[in-house]
Amino acid sequence: MTMFSRAGSITPRESVSLLPAYAAGKPPKAAEGLTPYKLSSNENPLGPVPAVVQAMAAVDTLHRYPHPNAENLRAGLAQVLDVSVEDIVAGTGSLGALTQIINAFAGSNSDGSQDEVIYAWRSFEAYPIVVRTAGAKDVTVPVLQDGRHDLEAMLAAITEQTKVLLLCTPNNPTGPALRHSEVETFLAKVPSDVVVVIDEAYQEFVRTEDPLDALALYRKHPNVAVLRTFSKAHGLAALRVGYSIAGQEITRHLRVVAAPFSVSTLAEVAALASLEHLSEVHERVDSLVAERDRVSAALAEAGWTIPEAQGNFVWLPLGEQTADFAEAAGLQALAVRGFPGEGVRVTIGEVEANDRFIELCRTYRFEA
Template sequence: MTMFSRAGSITPRESVSLLPAYSAGKPPQPADGLTPYKLSSNENPLGPVPAVTQALAEIDTLHRYPNPTAEGLRTGLAGLLEVPVEDIVAGTGSLGALTQIINAFAGSNSDGSQDEVIYAWRSFEAYPIVVRTAGARDVTVPVMADGRHDLEAMLAAITERTKVILLCTPNNPTGPALSHSEVEDFLAKAPSDVVVVLDEAYQEFVRSDDRLDALSLYRTHPNVVVLRTFSKAHGLAALRVGYSIASQQITQHLRVVAAPFGVSTLAEAAALASLEHLDQVHERVDSLVAERGRVSAALHQAGWTIPESQGNFVWLPLGERSQDFAAQAGVQALAVRAFAGEGVRVTIGEVEANDRFIELCRTYRFRD
């Protein structure tokens, strides 16, 4: 028997070693006399509706595998959204559903070439990780000064290798939402064989004029995928449940790459209970939208120039001062999300947390 001896450490494949690390929002640090608040992960501070807790308490099948395709949830969504159940594919949060899309439609090819995925930047931090893990090449298009997608530049970036385009609306972390008319115009100009993903993780919080009707675009454009989650408005972030909606010429391929049992029994039951009490979900969202408006108005009054956020957060374009601001927030027992050299994203949280954040913005001075 031949024995092999290799020196050195065990290393991953090259593409893995080059991946950027995902940096989750950190918890707040305690400070004397102050209640700590986490405003760094865009979580819903109000939590899920009471019916979710009851639904979870009634589950006695933890020793059984969940439904492989979350059929109950998909059926409930199909009835609510008036779409065929076959057009819905569930995933572990919208990120899990997005991973299915990229794995199915973009990667590396047998001739050594790479498919391309276009998205705005800065946008959702997981985009480059998902794209590069699949072996595809990401093509980033800078957002404009007001934090909005530069759709014309994104169209100009399309090549024969473009397979997927990601439109994050509202955009995380900058906040602006795309209008229906501009997305409709974008789709009319983009090649019909390129998959266009409308990432709507925060769509329940949008209150802008000409609001995007993503479902109508999915019905008229077979290359459109709508991406949604229960993590934000429904307050189910810990249970990881999301879904995509697309034509069956797309979903048939998503099911091939989807991990079986991706949505747990707990997650499915919680999501269904939340859907059955949408009036309460909407009340919670409305209160957070009102707080967003109050916070934004206070920041404008204090002299800040910030993008018009349509999510459950605001963006401070602080550039090189971002880490300094986050550090000063930490002294106030507030955890915020700093993107070094770019800006700070702050979740709309509890009223006391928002008040403390507003006061920090009023008194903030950069420390050299």
């Protein structure tokens, strides 16, 4: 037997060592006399509706595996959304559903070439991690000055190697939402063999003229896949349940790469209960939208110019003052999400937290 002697440390494959680290929102630090608030993770401060808590408390099968493919949840979604149950694939949050799509359609090939995935930047910071982990090449297109997707530039970036194109709407972290007419025009120019993913993690919060109807686009375009989640509007972030909606030309491949049992029994039961009480969910979303609009109006009155906010957060393009503002917020027992050198994303939270954030913005000296 030949014995090998290899000195050195254990290292991952090269692509893993080059991945950017995902930076989750940090909790707030205590400050004397102030209630701390976490405004750094776009969580729903209202939590789930009461029926969800009751449904979860009744679960007595924690010793059993969940449904392999979240069959009950998919059936419930199919009924609510009026789509085929075969067009729905569940995942561990919308990020898990996205990972399925990237793993199925983009990566490295036997000849050493890499498929390309196009997305706007700055956008959801998990995109480069998912794309590069799959072995694909990410192609980023800078957002416009107002934080919106540059759709024309994204079209110009398409090559023979492009396999997937991501549209994040409302865009996280900048805030603007895409309009239906502009996406319809955009899709007419995208090659039909490119999978276009419409990431709608915050779609329930959109209040614009010409709002995007992603389900209509999926019904019309076989290359469109829609991502949604129960983490934001439904207040179920801790349970990690999301899904994709696409035609079976896409979903049949997603089922090959999807991990079984990815949606827990508790998550499935909670999501179904939330679907059964959508009117209450919408009432909570409406209250958060009203708070978002109040905060946006107060910032405008204080002299701030921010992108159109259509999620459950606002974006302050602070540039080099990002870290300074985040520190100032921390002194007020507010945790915000800073992106070094670019800006700060602030979740719409409890009224007291929003009031404290507004007051900070009124007194903070920003040098544009």
